[in-house]
Amino acid sequence: MEGAKPEPGPVGLEFCLAQEGHFEEVMSISRDVYGGIDYLPVRYRTWLQEPARRVMLAKRNGRVIALVSVNVVDDGRTAVVEGLRVAPRERGKGIAGLIQEHCLDFIRAQFPEVEVRRYTRSGRLGPEVLAKFQLICKQEILSLYFKVEALRPKLGAAIVQLKASGTEWQEPIVLQAADVKRVFLNPTVIDTVLPGKTIVHDWAPFKASGSNLETLLKQDIVWMADSKEEPSVLSLCTAPYAIPMGANHHRLNIDIFGKHFPGARSQFLAHLQEVIGSLQGPLYCILYMDPSLWQEMHSFCLESFGLQSDRDFGGQSVLEAGI
Ligand SMILES: CC(C)(COP(=O)(O)OP(=O)(O)OC[C@H]1O[C@@H](n2cnc3c(N)ncnc32)[C@H](O)[C@@H]1OP(=O)(O)O)[C@@H](O)C(=O)NCCC(=O)NCCS
Missing domain, CATH: 3.40.630.30 (Gcn5-related N-acetyltransferase (GNAT))
Incomplete structure (x- = not known):
């Protein structure tokens, strides 16, 4: 075999x-x-x-x-x-x-x-799926498409505007490896911030445990929080990667946990600023968040920020069943 x-x-x-x-x-x-x-x-x-x-x-x-x-x-x-x-x-x-x-x-x-198997599925799930699996958590997805060259000046301007408004900007903190463990293993964070006590990174679900964090820390991920002591919003962003769509096309995934919109929006913008660097060309940015944030994030991205919505994934559900 x-x-x-x-x-x-x-x-x-x-x-x-x-x-x-x-x-x-x-x-x-x-x-x-x-x-x-x-x-x-x-x-x-x-x-x-x-x-x-x-x-x-x-x-x-x-x-x-x-x-x-x-x-x-x-x-x-x-x-x-x-x-x-x-x-x-x-x-x-x-x-x-x-x-x-x-x-x-x-x-x-x-x-x-x-003991168990887990799947992360897109789409609205029918009763036949929910009869076979336990739903661990559900995140909404905002799928965005833009040319990096066009985004760069708008991104800088949006951040300046939010910073000037006071409470709309929640300064994101980039977490180092030692901080990641302390923040993500905090029992209050596990119970109140992580959806279904789960870290979902680029569609892969992990329980918050030391061994899983060791595995994730070996990957090229930027980790952010709004506070190291009492975080209400946390996020993970992949490095942009090439996709089959065409030459010079990239994708990145930003998984956001927590329900506080200003914190989530600030981390979304900070991740974009952190990763786009010298990147050029078309970028597909897939943003995963608590369903309660979707409407405000959608309005911000499309109306205030002028981004183009790409496709409707119908949400992201983590499902579990016995092995
Ligand atoms: C989704 C896909 C794999 C289904 O293949 P298929 O051979 O036509 O599916 P089947 O005839 O075996 O019928 C459905 C079975 O597939 C499984 N299945 C279908 N979609 C699934 C999904 N998104 N994730 C996990 N399992 C899935 C189910 O286990 C189902 O089995 P069940 O009858 O016990 O419920 C196929 O359409 C495909 O390759 N699509 C493009 C890639 C894709 O969307 N993959 C799924 C997300 S990872």
């Missing part, structure tokens, strides 16, 4: 662990995924190196037709299912269900201490 030799499976499928050499085939089944803003092209090789992650492929007649990844987090207790995709011509035949089942069997055998 550890090598590339596929195992026979149901309905003419074979399963094997993904390897670096499968990259082009995986990309060829991913062309339409997330309308061109797919993260897998930049994550694929990193995922293969992560010790607690398994990336599984399904093949038919020797050709890759589906992929799923499962990462074991929360001190070995949670299997997080990510990256699911099936080749367009093979959809609607139950393959997504089969590859997940196969990968989870593999995880159960390799990580017997796993």
Whole structure:
């Protein structure tokens, strides 16, 4: 199983662990995924190196037709299912269900201490999904598109204006590694700021624990808070990464936790200022936040800030079920 030799499976499928050499085939089944803003092209090789992650492929007649990844987090207790995709011509035949089942069997055998599985799904969830899964938390999504050159002067002007208004600006603090642990492991923060006691970073859900923070601190993330002692808003921002949409197109994700709008808006703007640096060209910025903030953030971005809304994801839900 550890090598590339596929195992026979149901309905003419074979399963094997993904390897670096499968990259082009995986990309060829991913062309339409997330309308061109797919993260897998930049994550694929990193995922293969992560010790607690398994990336599984399904093949038919020797050709890759589906992929799923499962990462074991929360001190070995949670299997997080990510990256699911099936080749367009093979959809609607139950393959997504089969590859997940196969990968989870593999995880159960390799990580017997796993108790639950978690998924982060977009879209409005129907009763059939909620009957099978417990909803851990729901964030709303604002998907923004702009050219960095056009944003740069507006960003500076918006920050100056908010600072001049007094209470509308809540000075964001960039957290260093030692601060991150202290702030995110604070029991009040876990209970009152984190949605469902969960740190959701770029679609991946983590319980607030020392081991998960160690893992996240190895990634290229900017961490912010409105206070180190009694924070009411916290946020994480990925470094901008290239996406298949086109040459020089980038994406970044800003996950915001907490319900205080001025704090959330200040951190959103500060993250943009921190990351855009010398970047040029089109940028897709996906902003995840408590549903209570969405209307004000939407109005600010579109009306006051002149940004263009990109697509409606229908929210982001973290779901859990027994393994
Ligand atoms: C979503 C997608 C993977 C479904 O593939 P499919 O083979 O047509 O799906 P199936 O015929 O197996 O039917 C649905 C099953 O897939 C699973 N599924 C569908 N969407 C899912 C999602 N977003 N996340 C997790 N599982 C999902 C369910 O487990 C369901 O099984 P169930 O019948 O036990 O409820 C496919 O349409 C696709 O590749 N879309 C583009 C990529 C994408 O949107 N991926 C999902 C987000 S990670």
